Amino acid sequence: MLKNKTAIVTGGTRGIGFAIVKKFLENGANVVIAGSRQETVDKALSQLSEYGEKVTGICPDLCNPEDVQKAFLDIKERFGSIDVLVNNAGISSRTSIYDYTIEEFSKILDINLKAVFVCTQAVARIMKEQGQGAIINTSSMVSKYGQPSGCGYPATKFAVNGLTLSLARELAKDNIRVNAVAPGVTRTDMVASLPKEMTDRICAGIPLGRMGEPEDIANACLYLASDMSSYVTGVVLSVDGLATN
């Protein structure tokens, strides 16, 4: 489904991002993992050695426009195009409003929102010149419902939906589609840190009766990245077993 396409996946070293990287490789894409540290990028690449030169890694500071632009232009030079960007990198929080420091609030805004803006701006310039592209943002089911602690996290995901819908409208004329996936609770390190009672309670309320797997989210990203969704833009696609909170 992605033959002859090149995709960049931020935070592709583990969890949902790594599942997306694998899914895209299985479907013929060249894939670039944009990670935060060379060490974790190398570890991910070592698990993908069967794909040889079709997969590589970069570590720009995702909040630094010059850094990101340079890294993306290098990728375009190497592979000839950048057809898909998945803005997946993210961190979560469960800090109470009473304890939130401004530093912690700024950090979550930086990674979950500012980096999405910076990477999207850099790739949109390249995609406009190419005449096509697909951008996929990683939102969350909490962008519909909020959550009872860690208010910075849903705040960033509501904002990601806002970027998605607005940029879908702004970039449609350049044949760049902008969509988002909104995972429910998904089995990754991010969720492993939550108390078991909490995940059990959440799963008990999911009509499809189970937690999401990273591959569930990767499948949705494959659809949104491929030409199968060529008339789909501005969608926030829930992949949550119909979770309601």
Ligand code: NAD
């Ligand atoms: P994870 O913690 O397993 O992986 C997050 C990835 O982001 C890691 O590869 C990490 O290195 C990377 N990352 C963090 N900060 C970075 C930075 N500054 N620069 C580059 N990379 C950075 O989490 P996950 O569960 O795989 O989450 C992936 C995305 O899915 C996130 O945006 C998250 O908000 C979203 N999400 C996850 C769930 C869930 O239940 N797991 C639910 C809804 C949404």
